[in-house]
Amino acid sequence: MLKTEKIPEAAITRLSVYSRHLNYLEQSGVTTVSSQDISDGMDGSSAQVRKDLAYFGEFGTRGVGYDVRDLNRNLKKILGLSHSLKVVIVGAGNLGAALSQYKGFLDRGFSILAAFDRDMSKAGGSxxxxxxxxxxxxxxxxxxxxxxxxxxxxxxxSAQETVDILVRAGVRGILNFAPKAVTTPNEVELRNVDLSVNMEILSFYLGLKELRAGEAEAQE
Amino acid sequence: MLKTEKIPEAAITRLSVYSRHLNYLEQSGVTTVSSQDISDGMDGSSAQVRKDLAYFGEFGTRGVGYDVRDLNRNLKKILGLSHSLKVVIVGAGNLGAALSQYKGFLDRGFSILAAFDRDMSKAGGSxxxxxxxxxxxxxxxxxxxxxxxxxxxxxxxSAQETVDILVRAGVRGILNFAPKAVTTPNEVELRNVDLSVNMEILSFYLGLKELRAGEAEAQE
Structure with missing residues (x-):
């Protein structure tokens, strides 16, 4: 059994990025890659790639590298993407519209079946x-x-109310983009995605840079 | 000086969530809170709150708690939000439109000055x-x-090309929502936000749950 308790979420995030890069390589006709090739163009190092993959088993051949197709099939399996997952989008405003055509979702085999909106004038449309x-x-x-x-x-x-309907109807997971954290019972997986958090992390690092620049000046 | 090297990004993410919760408490007229109050309704524990805050200094009074307004002012300062940051959105499609009205951005003092689009028919509009x-x-x-x-x-x-224009023009940070990782020179902070990563993390946990359910059955 996978020792999944110990796998940091950041590693799963990276697997998802690796897999997309492998998709690209596969489409470009590349058949074998090194961990260095996988890490190229990303923030991580080749050592990070090897460590992340090691959580899930032994994939490459020492001195030869990884078989692109084989590795990607394994990563997709780990990421639960070997069969298509059925998705609905609730809220057909700008964000719902953006998500419905988000290339990242469609490329990765998520099947978006329908959207729902409280605005009756939108119903019947697409x-x-x-x-x-x-x-x-x-x-x-x-x-x-x-x-x-x-x-x-x-x-x-209306985020929590929407989540409650979805949970009662039997979804297994919720991806919440509303700018308000919601909760689900334990048996329903939940990801709260607050888009502004990313903006604030960016802003934190900008502030840090200013602080350091100020300190460097003060030391001169 | 802050020992910022050691602060995990997850802690910064949580600070951002705490600060929004404190905003809400402040607006509700609450003046003093415990770390338990701050962690309520979130995934973390009160111990986590105390640990996260300790990275940045001593804020509360033992046995009394935290002054809501004071703590929030400090958190906002740490997050670089004490003065408004000037933002432009490039791409006025559905995603750009969704981001332009994202309550999370506007509430937090980011000032969105303008949007830009290659489609000349959109220019002049709003x-x-x-x-x-x-x-x-x-x-x-x-x-x-x-x-x-x-x-x-x-x-x-067109993501990288857009980033290059922004960098040359002198922005200090980039928040990239295009489903393709881009790069910037070291002096420009960068966050690649791939919305589908969240979907894949969710899908990973769904797969894990199936796996465990299968194992539990096999053991019976």
Whole structure:
């Protein structure tokens, strides 16, 4: 069994990035790569790549490298991407629309079945070829289609309520983009994605740079 | 000096979440909180809160707790939010539109000055009251307005090119939402935000749950 308790989430994030890079290499006709090739163009080092992969088994051949197709198939399996996951998007505003056509989702085999919106005038329409249904049909649709993942792109005020509907209808995971943390019962996996956190981390590092520049000047 | 080398990025992410929670408490008229109050409704524990805050100094009073306003002012200062940062959004499609009105950004004092798009028919229009200019004006605008941060919401294929323009024009940080990792010179802070990574982390945990359920069954 995988000692998955010990795997840092950052490693999973990197696996996802490696896998996308391997996709690109595969499409470019590359058949064998080194850990250095995998780390090229990313923040990590080749040692990091080897360490991350080692969590999940032995993949490469010493002195030869990794078989691109084989490694990528394994990574996709680890990432739960070997079969397509069924997704609905709740909220057909700008964010929902952006997510519905986000190349990163579509390329990776997530199957977006439908979008839902409280605005009845949007129902019957479509979002980048994904049908939009009225909100009251969400529960029934999720049950009938055995939807795996609900993507929440509604305003903060209705985020938890939306999550509760999805949970009752039986989704296994929730990806919440509303700028408000929500909760789910333990059996439903949850990722709160607050887009502004990234902006604030950036802002933190900008402040740090200023601070250091100031200190360097003071020491001169 | 802050021993910032040692501060894990996850702690900064949490500070950002704490600060938003403190905003909410402040608006609700709460004046004093415990670390338990701060951790309520989030994934962390009160011990985690204390540890995260300890990276940056001593804030609370033992047995009394934290002064909400004071602590939040300190957190905002740490996060570089005590003065407003000037932001432009490049790409006025769905994602750019979603980001331009993302409550998380606006609430936190980021000032979005303008959006830019290659599509000349969008120029002259506006995105949630933010003016849209043609792409060729990006360089000049960033220089004249001393823009701090460029948010990149263009298709993958033009992401690096957009980043290069922003860097040459003098931004201090880049937040890249295009589903393709870009690079910047060392002096320009960069955050690549791949929205699909979150989906894949979710999918990983769903796979893990299946695996464990399978193992539990096999053991029965």
């Amino acid at each position: 979002l980048n070829q994904i049908p939009i249904y009225p909100m009251y049909k969400l529960d029934e649709f999720v049950r009938q289609n055995q939807v795996d993942i609900g993507v929440v792109a509604v305003p903060a005020a | 995105l949630n009251q933010i003016p849209i200019y043609p792409m060729y004006k990006l360089d000049e605008f960033v220089r004249q307005n001393q823009v701090d941060i460029g948010v990149v919401a263009v298709p993958a294929a």
